[in-house]
Amino acid sequence: MSFMDILVIIIPSTLLWAAPLIFTALGGTFSERSGVVNIGLEGLMVIGAFSAIVFNLTFDDALGAWTPWVSLLVAMAVGALFSLIHAVASITFRADQTVSGVAINLLAVGVSLFLVKFFYDKGQTDIIQKGFSKTDIPFLSDIPVIGELFFSNTYYTSFVAIFVAVIAWFIIYKTPFGLRLRAVGEHPMAADTMGINVTKIRYIAVVLSGALGGIGGGVYAQSISSDFGHATISGQGFMALAAMIFGKWHPLGAMGAALFFGFAQSLSIIGNSLPFLENIPNVYLLIAPYVLTILALTGFIGRADAPKASGVPYIKGSR
Amino acid sequence: MQMSNRTKNIIVPIIAVLLGILVGTIIMLITGYDPVAAFGALWNGAFGDSYFTGETIRQITPYILAGLAVAFAFRTGLFNIGVEGQLIVGWLAAVWVGVAFELPKVIHLPLAVLAGAAAGALWAFIPGLLKARFRVHEVIVTIMMNYVALHVTNYIIRSVLAESSDRTELVHQSASLRSPFFESLTDYSRLHWGIFIALICVFIMWFILEKTSRGYELKAVGFNQHASEYAGMNVKSNIIMSMVISGAFAGLAGAMEGLGTFGYAATKGGFTGVGFDGIAVALLGANGPIGIILAAILFGSLKVGALNMPLEAGVPNELVDIIIALIVFFVAASYMIRMFIDRISKKGVK
Numbered sequence: 001m002s003f004m005d006i007l008v009i010i011i012p013s014t015l016l017w018a019a020p021l022i023f024t025a026l027g028g029t030f031s032e033r034s035g036v037v038n039i040g041l042e043g044l045m046v047i048g049a050f051s052a053i054v055f056n057l058t059f060d061d062a063l064g065a066w067t068p069w070v071s072l073l074v075a076m077a078v079g080a081l082f083s084l085i086h087a088v089a090s091i092t093f094r095a096d097q098t099v100s101g102v103a104i105n106l107l108a109v110g111v112s113l114f115l116v117k118f119f120y121d122k123g124q125t126d127i128i129q130k131g132f133s134k135t136d137i138p139f140l141s142d143i144p145v146i147g148e149l150f151f152s153n154t155y156y157t158s159f160v161a162i163f164v165a166v167i168a169w170f171i172i173y174k175t176p177f178g179l180r181l182r183a184v185g186e187h188p189m190a191a192d193t194m195g196i197n198v199t200k201i202r203y204i205a206v207v208l209s210g211a212l213g214g215i216g217g218g219v220y221a222q223s224i225s226s227d228f229g230h231a232t233i234s235g236q237g238f239m240a241l242a243a244m245i246f247g248k249w250h251p252l253g254a255m256g257a258a259l260f261f262g263f264a265q266s267l268s269i270i271g272n273s274l275p276f277l278e279n280i281p282n283v284y285l286l287i288a289p290y291v292l293t294i295l296a297l298t299g300f301i302g303r304a305d306a307p308k309a310s311g312v313p314y315i316k317g318s319r
Numbered sequence: 320m321q322m323s324n325r326t327k328n329i330i331v332p333i334i335a336v337l338l339g340i341l342v343g344t345i346i347m348l349i350t351g352y353d354p355v356a357a358f359g360a361l362w363n364g365a366f367g368d369s370y371f372t373g374e375t376i377r378q379i380t381p382y383i384l385a386g387l388a389v390a391f392a393f394r395t396g397l398f399n400i401g402v403e404g405q406l407i408v409g410w411l412a413a414v415w416v417g418v419a420f421e422l423p424k425v426i427h428l429p430l431a432v433l434a435g436a437a438a439g440a441l442w443a444f445i446p447g448l449l450k451a452r453f454r455v456h457e458v459i460v461t462i463m464m465n466y467v468a469l470h471v472t473n474y475i476i477r478s479v480l481a482e483s484s485d486r487t488e489l490v491h492q493s494a495s496l497r498s499p500f501f502e503s504l505t506d507y508s509r510l511h512w513g514i515f516i517a518l519i520c521v522f523i524m525w526f527i528l529e530k531t532s533r534g535y536e537l538k539a540v541g542f543n544q545h546a547s548e549y550a551g552m553n554v555k556s557n558i559i560m561s562m563v564i565s566g567a568f569a570g571l572a573g574a575m576e577g578l579g580t581f582g583y584a585a586t587k588g589g590f591t592g593v594g595f596d597g598i599a600v601a602l603l604g605a606n607g608p609i610g611i612i613l614a615a616i617l618f619g620s621l622k623v624g625a626l627n628m629p630l631e632a633g634v635p636n637e638l639v640d641i642i643i644a645l646i647v648f649f650v651a652a653s654y655m656i657r658m659f660i661d662r663i664s665k666k667g668v669k
Contacts, residue, residue, distance in 0.1 A: 089652045095651035103651060230589075290467050
């Protein structure tokens with residue numbers, strides 16, 4: 001097996017596994033940049049995966065080839081709605097944001113499995129017929145070498161994810177909204193004094209994180225798992241959280257970290273078929289994202305510091 | 320009449336539970352299930368006969384310990400969300416000792432139980448050290464440690480403890496917490512001696528926090544780190560100590576599952592959930608010893624009773640997970656409930 005052959009296997013697989021992580025990590029970035037810790041990313045992915053699969057199964061006759069994309073929009077909307085619970089609790093009712101996030105995770109699993117049993121009378125949905133499928137991207141896949149490596153046998157969603165990461169970077173660093181978002185996350189009182197509506201910005205940020213987390217779950221369910229059950233989303237949301245931290249709360253950093261974690265995940269799955277990896281126990285690849293995140297936080301790989309006001313409810317008038 | 324803070328602290332969790340059950344009922348009404356039948360089935364499934372009661376008490380055991388673990392860290396101002404991971408490593412360590420040695424019961428059983436506690440303590444020591452030494456937030460580290468624990472224990476079980484099988488052998492009789500006496504009493508439920516260990520631990524937590532100077536320091540650090548430092552306390556060592564004790568409780572919860580309920584350790588596709596439910600227990604129990612016991616009883620009965628709901632009332636048992644999540648949510652957002660109580664009690668004055 002030549003090096004080129006290995007790359008042809010690994011790169012599309014990395015892109016596949018990274019896409020849901022990128023979307024969700026970007027969601028986390030918006031939320032935390034505004035000062036709201038979002039441990040609930042996992043739950044938001046669960047809700048996204050659930051609603052995408054249910055919508056897909058219900059409407060695939062009517063929508064045809066567009067089914068997975070429309071389902072993704074539905075997952076986005078439902079994720080955004082669901083994240084409102086976290087927003088209300090942690091912004092308006094000043095709940096401990098970590099606890100509220102834990103509640104979101106518990107609630108998402110409970111609600112979606114309850115509804116799966118209610119709709120289908122069994123613990124797991126059927127397998128969807130119209131998921132995202134591998135394609136060669138027109139024109140780009142004709143480029144020699146690069147086309148074969150990056151644009152053949154791959155998924156559109158991965159490129160949408162990278163594109164959204166660039167947009168997120170533009171929004172956070174190049175627009176007035178982004179400046180307000182960062183200000184609110186670093187020093188809400190100063191922002192408030194300058195006439196920025198802290199509550200409103202935080203609500204928008206949390207709902208954005210819900211929308212992106214929903215998309216992340218929808219992408220995962222429709223391109224990797226193809227159905228929904230209790231184990232569909234098992235840790236991807238926390239891995240996205242890790243990617244956000246490893247990327248130092250920066251959208252492009254989060255994207256890079258998500259790609260790297262996607263790489264580790266895909267290696268742990270296809271590693272057995274690769275010549276130089278078959279003897280390494282895949283446990284190392286499985287724990288790599290988490291260990292690296294801990295090391296990054298500790299400062300061994302460049303220190304990662306959270307936005308200053310992250311995790312602190314803003315109470316007008318208190319100092 | 321203005322309510323005192325003390326009464327409010329008792330009333331808020333009760334209202335949260337009632338609100339959780341209320342919303343659960345509304346969900347059942349909307350989806351066309353019969354709430355009366357569902358709650359009836361829930362009650363029968365938890366206390367209907369001696370078997371179910373035995374199972375309920377068995378479930379309460381790890382809940383108490385997981386709740387203690389979360390609560391102990393909370394009291395020192397730390398959020399140990401890694402109880403799940405500490406529980407998993409504790410489970411594995413206890414079973415490992417239970418399988419690997421053959422000793423008289425008086426030595427073997429305590430050794431296996433302590434191995435579980437030690438493994439959990441070690442797993443929590445890492446985030447404690449990183450928090451104290453590098454000021455890394457313990458929430459993120461403990462979350463990451465959960466997944467490391469999951470994958471590492473799976474790997475150890477598959478490649479070291481069990482010859483390419485998915486579970487270890489049963490622990491030796493001399494390391495087992497199983498109790499033929501309880502089993503005959505409760506129609507062969509899996510109720511084991513662990514409940515007494517859990518209750519002893521409740522006492523230990525109360526004793527450490529309320530009766531020792533170390534406990535006083537731990538609480539002081541939780542209230543105000545700077546003040547404790549100026550008062551001459553070693554904040555760093557207290558943070559590490561708090562995480563270690565918390566992890567030991569979590570490891571014990573795992574040992575109860577490994578030596579009592581199951582008698583073996585198996586590879587897991589996902590988390591047990593006990594660690595996260597421990598957060599619910601600690602929150603609802605307001606981090607106090609009595610509160611934790613009561614909350615563990617409530618959640619343990621809900622969890623075990625739920626298994627009977629699909630059989631007897633045709634209601635998915637996930638409804639109970641929804642109710643538990645809602646209770647956590649309402650306790651977390653208790654600001655809302657407190658405001659409401661204040662408004663009502665002020666009206667009473669006029």
